[in-house]
């Protein structure tokens with residue numbers, strides 16, 4: 249039987265389907281902007297209103313795209329597992345990040361994606377991961393030490409900077425923390441803070457998009473020059489492992505694939521882990537009893553920094569990591585586009601026809617708070633993940649901060665490791681708090697974070 253991509257070989261060149269959705273409940277909201285502003289203001293509230301009014305599938309126009317808002321674990325199961333090979337990530341993300349990250353792992357479908365994912369296999373094995381821990385610990389420590397004497401500082405800004413340096417070292421092996429790392433980081437930030445935010449997608453001087461494109465050109469040239477160097481060397485950074493990976497015929501994967509993978513890897517790793525750590529600190533500052541428990545657990549381990557083998561010995565930290573990502577998943581909206589006609593589940597599980605070339609908006613946070621699957625879902629309560637409650641096991645796709653299926657986050661364990669390495673050192677070195685009535689607006693775009701960048705009071709412990 250032909251695959252949907254074979255039946256619809258030209259699917260990349262089709263425009264999004266906006267007709268043929270009359271049978272789907274909902275409306276397109278305001279002309280042009282649709283519900284972009286309500287979504288940016290409070291994505292959970294916007295989704296909740298849709299779900300209550302229209303059920304699990306409804307029309308949504310947002311971010312200059314029209315498609316369907318989809319919620320519910322049964323739908324996510326079908327989309328992530330994608331047994332019919334009908335949900336394209338490449339086209340789902342094409343208009344939001346395609347101009348900067350085309351060719352990255354998430355921007356590939358089907359057999360091509362499966363083949364490319366092999367390039368990452370050694371880089372994420374136990375032994376390399378062991379090495380990454382050794383690389384990140386001293387960088388985290390150095391940054392943390394510099395925070396001393398700054399009793400009120402913005403945690404988001406500080407951790408973002410620290411993780412840029414961790415990324416430069418671990419992902420591409422930049423040792424010197426001077427000019428080279430600065431230029432790389434600048435190019436990277438020009439893409440995420442300027443290019444991706446630009447309203448007008450023209451590569452013309454003066455526009456944000458142009459600044460982003462210059463960043464992309466710089467990074468691609470930089471990686472292009474670096475790959476042969478890393479191939480010759482004995483580096484233990486991710487790029488060194490990836491560029492030595494071979495295809496079945498014994499040749500290396502081509503640079504034209506490695507370059508976009510490396511750019512996307514940095515992008516996929518940085519904001520997500522920055523956001524996750526921001527929320528772990530936010531919740532443990534708001535719930536000092538949990539901060540105390542984590543500190544006691546860290547002290548009981550009896551060592552200043554974690555080794556790779558310690559990662560499974562911090563059960564409470566694991567619960568807090570999970571709960572922070574339940575309430576505030578780092579990716580606010582995943583997207584797919586259908587390659588061929590298919591069906592999803594509407595109210596009461598009834599089948600709903602979804603035509604080809606339809607954009608799907610998939611916000612994980614709503615599944616994470618559906619009262620059918622979670623007790624007191626809006627409450628910070630890490631114990632919900634521990635036995636005997638284990639609420640996340642009520643449905644395999646009610647908890648999806650890392651997605652699922654073939655595109656499930658390849659850096660999930662890395663993110664967990666980085667979060668634990670940071671938290672361990674921070675808990676041992678500082679006590680931290682927020683103002684008693686602290687209740688900032690929580691942003692979801694471009695990345696989830698407290699809107700005021702998390703002003704934190706810190707007190708040195710040792």
Ligand code: HEM
Pocket residue numbers: 337353354355365512513516517518520521524573577578579582583648649650651652654655656657658659660662663
């Ligand atoms: C808390 C941190 C992180 C979160 C919450 C997160 C979340 C996600 C999610 C939801 C996806 C799937 C998107 C989709 O299906 O549409 C994904 C994919 C991906 N993530 Fe992560 N991520 C995190 C950290 C990282 C890190 C540290 C790396 C790299 C070391 C990374 C690399 C990737 C890559 C390469 C993909 C694409 C996988 C594929 O298409 O096969 N992520 N991530």
